[in-house]
Amino acid sequence: xxxxxxxxxxxxxxxxxxxxxxxxxxxxxxxxxxxxxxxxxxxxxxxxxxxxxxxxxxxxxxxxxxxxxxxxxxxxxxxxxxxxxxxxxxxxxxxxxxxxxxxxxxxxxxxxxxxxxxxxxxxxxxxxxxxxxxxxxxxxxxxxxxxxxxxxxxxxxxxxxxxxxxxxxxxxxxxxxxxxxxxxxxxxxxxxxxxxxxxxxxxxxxxxxxxxxxxxxxxxxxxxxxxxxxxxxxxxxxxxxxxxxxxxxxxxxxxxxxxxxxxxxxxxxxxxxxxxxxxxxxxxxxxxxxxxxxxxxxxxxxxxxxxxxxxxxxxxxxxxxxxxxxxxxxxxxxxxxxxxxxxxxxxxxxxxxxxxxxxxxxxxxxxxxxxxxxxxxxxxxxxxxxxxxxxxxxxxxxxxxxxxxxxxxxxxxxxxxxxxxxxxxxxxxxxxxxxxxxxxxxxxxxxxxxxxxxxxxxxxxxxxxxxxxxxxxxxxxxxxxxxxxxxxxxxxxxxxxxxxxxxxxxxxxxxxxxxxxx
Numbered sequence: 001x002x003x004x005x006x007x008x009x010x011x012x013x014x015x016x017x018x019x020x021x022x023x024x025x026x027x028x029x030x031x032x033x034x035x036x037x038x039x040x041x042x043x044x045x046x047x048x049x050x051x052x053x054x055x056x057x058x059x060x061x062x063x064x065x066x067x068x069x070x071x072x073x074x075x076x077x078x079x080x081x082x083x084x085x086x087x088x089x090x091x092x093x094x095x096x097x098x099x100x101x102x103x104x105x106x107x108x109x110x111x112x113x114x115x116x117x118x119x120x121x122x123x124x125x126x127x128x129x130x131x132x133x134x135x136x137x138x139x140x141x142x143x144x145x146x147x148x149x150x151x152x153x154x155x156x157x158x159x160x161x162x163x164x165x166x167x168x169x170x171x172x173x174x175x176x177x178x179x180x181x182x183x184x185x186x187x188x189x190x191x192x193x194x195x196x197x198x199x200x201x202x203x204x205x206x207x208x209x210x211x212x213x214x215x216x217x218x219x220x221x222x223x224x225x226x227x228x229x230x231x232x233x234x235x236x237x238x239x240x241x242x243x244x245x246x247x248x249x250x251x252x253x254x255x256x257x258x259x260x261x262x263x264x265x266x267x268x269x270x271x272x273x274x275x276x277x278x279x280x281x282x283x284x285x286x287x288x289x290x291x292x293x294x295x296x297x298x299x300x301x302x303x304x305x306x307x308x309x310x311x312x313x314x315x316x317x318x319x320x321x322x323x324x325x326x327x328x329x330x331x332x333x334x335x336x337x338x339x340x341x342x343x344x345x346x347x348x349x350x351x352x353x354x355x356x357x358x359x360x361x362x363x364x365x366x367x368x369x370x371x372x373x374x375x376x377x378x379x380x381x382x383x384x385x386x387x388x389x390x391x392x393x394x395x396x397x398x399x400x401x402x403x404x405x406x407x408x409x410x411x412x413x414x415x416x417x418x419x420x421x422x423x424x425x426x427x428x429x430x431x432x433x434x435x436x437x438x439x440x441x442x443x444x445x446x447x448x449x450x451x452x453x454x455x456x457x458x459x460x461x462x463x464x465x466x467x468x469x470x471x472x473x474x475x476x477x478x479x480x481x482x483x484x485x486x487x488x489x490x491x492x493x494x495x496x497x498x499x500x501x502x503x504x505x506x507x508x509x510x511x512x513x514x515x516x517x518x
Contacts, residue, residue, distance in 0.1 A: 001096055005104025010111055026449055034113025038120025041067075045124025049131070049223075061210040061219055064146065067118055068215035071150040075158035098252040106248070109151040122146040125222055138222045145240050146218035152247040153214075159254035211236060214243035284385060292370055296378025301385070303357040311357045311437075314349050319390050322346035326398055333466070335404040336478070339395040339411040340418035340462050346391055347419050348455040351426025354379040355511065356437035362515040366508045373501025376430065380423060380497065391415045413482045420489035422458050424496035429454040431500035434514045 014027070045063065048056040096104070109115060122143035126136045211220035217236035225233035281290075281298045288294050303311040326342030354376065355362060365375060395415045399408040433450040469481045504511060 001100045002103035002107065005096065005100065006107035006111075009105065009108030013112075022449060030113040031116070034117040035120065038117035041117065041121030042124030042127065045121060046127040046129075049125045049128035057207050057223065058210070061207060061216045064122065064215040064219040065210060065213060067121060068146075068150055068153070071114075071118070071154040072157055075154055075161055098256055101255055102248055102252045105155060105251075106148070106152055109155060110147060115147055115151055118150050119143050119147040122218070132226070135222050135226055138225060142218050142221045145237075145244070146215065149214055149218060149240060149244050149247070152244055152251065156247040156251035156254070159251050212239065214240055217243075292374035293378040293381060296375040297382040297385075298378075300354070300357075300379045300382035304382070304386070315386065318346045318349035318387075319394065321349060322391070322394050323398075326394060330398055330402050330404075335395070335399050335402065335407040335411040336414040336482070337462075337466050338398065339391075339415040340466075341459070342394050342398070343391045343415040343418040344422050344455075344458045344462055346394070347387060347422025347426065348458060350383050350387060351380075351422055352429045352451050352454055353433070353435060353437060354383070354426065354430040355434040355515075358515065359436055360515065362434075362511060366512045371501075372504035372508060372511065373498075376427060376501050376504060377497060379430075380427060383426075384423070387419060388416075391419050410478065410482060413486055417482065417486040417489040418458075418462050420486070420493045421461055424489070424492040425454045425458045427493070427496045427500040431503050431511075434511055436515050 041063070045060055048060045120143075123140055125131070125139035125142075128139075131139075210216035211224065217239040220236050221233055221240075224236060281294060282301050285294055285297055285301075304315050322342040322345045325345040326338040329341050330338035358365065365372070392412060392415070395411045396408055399405050399411060404411075429451060433454070465481070465485050469478060472481070
């Protein structure tokens with residue numbers, strides 16, 4: 001039965017890819033990139049292992065830890081559809097034991113581009129020079145264990161994270177945790193840089209510490225055994241196996257709780273606030289005239305701050321991602337361009353799928369016969385209420401932190417233009433590529449590619465404006481370039497919103513089909 005479940009998962013992936021020509025291209029391209037990336041990573045590992053130096057060992061260990069960290073962080077930090085999966089809600093329909101469920105999903109997860117890239121990278125030690133046959137066999141075993149460790153841990157985190165999101169308190173904790181993880185990923189390289197610079201002295205100590213972590217222990221099996229320490233190699237093997245078993249147990253526990261209905265939501269307190277505390281229109285919108293726009297904006301704000309865990313995650317992660325993008329650019333390109341890049345990154349996190357949190361509520365919205373263009377404008381209004389202040393704070397804070405306070409006025413104009421461009425792209429994407437954020441219908445790979453393509457268009461436009469400004473800066477002042485960019489971006493936002501609204505009103509069945517199970 002575990003093999004049947006694994007085959008079912010693979011069949012869903014292949015069937016989703018065959019649903020469209022773009023899906024087939026994405027499927028083939030994903031496997032090609034996975035294999036090529038794995039071969040490149042394996043070559044790097046082989047090259048570093050061939051040197052036999054503590055610094056090379058340290059870099060390989062850090063690579064293993066980074067790959068493992070990516071597997072753990074991905075289900076937390078990317079609340080977007082990534083692939084066709086068999087989730088706990090579907091597993092309720094099958095009379096499978098917990099062992100069969102976990103084993104089947106694990107086998108299916110191991111047959112994926114990401115798992116292939118992980119295995120090929122981890123198995124790079126097989127191709128190292130001056131290595132005995134036994135060490136090459138150990139490298140293959142270690143790579144297999146490392147792949148199982150990554151897939152099982154990632155799946156356990158995904159299942160536990162979904163379980164935590166079933167209740168308000170668990171959602172708040174999960175969102176805060178995901179934010180801390182993203183911040184840690186941004187800060188950690190800066191903290192490791194001085195340590196790597198002093199690797200000649202501290203390399204041996206760091207190597208010893210990292211070899212006792214689960215990913216580091218998988219990498220260290222070969223050279224610990226080769227150094228004449230079979231007890232140490234056995235101990236590290238036990239660390240890897242225990243970590244895999246623990247991940248599988250947690251994964252099975254999360255599935256068990258979901259199937260049995262013992263979720264955090266099921267045992268949550270029955271306390272409810274009074275109707276006065278749950279006013280339909282938030283205070284920030286009460287000065288506007290009542291109508292479909294205000295109603296849609298009020299509903300959308302409820303998603304972000306009260307009802308939809310995924311929406312709240314976007315609100316929290318947006319500023320973090322914006323700071324990461326802007327901080328990486330500000331020292332080399334200046335505050336104005338960095339603020340624009342950060343604004344696009346923040347806008348993309350909340351604008352590319354405005355209908356995504358309505359779920360089956362889209363059916364009721366369409367049946368009312370109201371203007372979907374008004375609903376779209378209301379959603380844009382709701383997002384602007386926290387995006388505009390957020391972008392302004394990002395620009396001002398970054399200018400003060402980097403000693404470029406004199407550039408803040410120009411940077412604010414640049415950031416506003418980029419944000420308006422994001423609104424234009426977001427309105428178009430929301431009308432042409434809507435999908436249910438919680439349970440996407442259709443080919444998820446195609447949906448993701450379209451969403452990322454919209455994000456790429458906004459980024460490419462910002463970089464294009466930056467290139468034009470650099471090319472003509474000797475003739476035209478930057479103030480003029482930014483002024484023209486602001487006017488064009490505002491016009492693009494208005495035109496895109498109107499056209500997208502017209503498309504939605506003329507073809508409501510397109511939106512309805514995107515949220516109706518088939």
